[in-house]
Amino acid sequence: MxxxxxxxxxxxxxxxxxxxxxxxxxxxxxxxxxxxxxxxxxxxxxxKSYVSKTRFDTEFSVYRKLSESTVVMVKEVSQLFPRFTRDTRDDYDTYKKKFDSAIEKTVIAQDSLAANAPFISKDIYNKFDEIERKCKEQIEDFIDFRLRVDCKQYIEERRAEYRNAFKRTSEIQNDWNELLEELRVYRSSLEVV
CATH class of the missing domain: 1.20.5 (Single alpha-helices involved in coiled-coils or other helix-helix interfaces)
Known part of the structure; x- marks a missing residue:
């Protein structure tokens, strides 16, 4: 053993x-x-940036509100100096309606941006603000090129500025599309915890 x-x-x-x-x-x-x-x-x-569900929902809501008011502003202001057509009629009433609508939508977008400014990054705020600034510039030009009593003469005297107003419509739309893409990328970088 x-x-x-x-x-x-x-x-x-x-x-x-x-x-x-x-x-x-x-x-x-x-x-x-x-x-x-x-x-x-x-x-x-x-x-990825991890955020709470509450913060995510708040940001989502803020960007949705800003997008809604801005897209309507861009659409209405783009009608003042459309990219593909040149309206040369002398119809003050039609122009005044376009102007009034553009002003109304711009004020709504401006107020929405101001109210939501604390909830968005400074960089994003500045991009919304730049679009708003260009829209207001379009409105100011529209007064001179369409609503003045002597608008035909004014257009003749300032042909380059008149053409720039139409070009600015494209700039505004391009700025808006770039901002939308930036917001999409930002949102996709977030993950809720």
Whole structure:
């Protein structure tokens, strides 16, 4: 029986040694996997901004309101100096209606931006503000080029400024499209926790 006891001790020691080696390898493999997952998580954190659901919902609501009022302003102001047509009629009443609508929509967008300014980044605010500024410039030009009593003569005297008003319509629409894309990218970078 002494032989079996010695063999049993050797088998037991071998099993114990092998078990420890297997445990060490499993531990290293598990540690490696955890480190990899931790690195992936860190990368995700760097690429995304995590916000609370309340903040996300608030920002979503703010950008929706600003987008609604701004898109209507851009649409109405774009009708003052449309990109594809040149309205040369002398119809004061039609022009006055366009003007009144553009003014109304611009004031709504202006008020919406002012009310929501604390809830958006300064960079985004400045881009909305620049679009609003250009829309107001269009409105001012419309007064001179369409609503003045001597508007035909004024157009003749200031042909370049008149053409620039039509070009500015494209600028406003391009600025708006760029801002929309920036907002889409920003929103997609957020993740709610």
């Amino acid at each position: 002494g032989v079996f006891g010695g063999v049993g001790a050797i088998v037991s020691a071998t099993v114990k040694f092998t078990s420890e080696k297997i445990a060490e390898r499993l531990e290293k493999k598990y540690e490696s996997r955890l480190n990899k997952e931790l690195e992936e998580f860190k990368n995700k954190l760097e690429n």
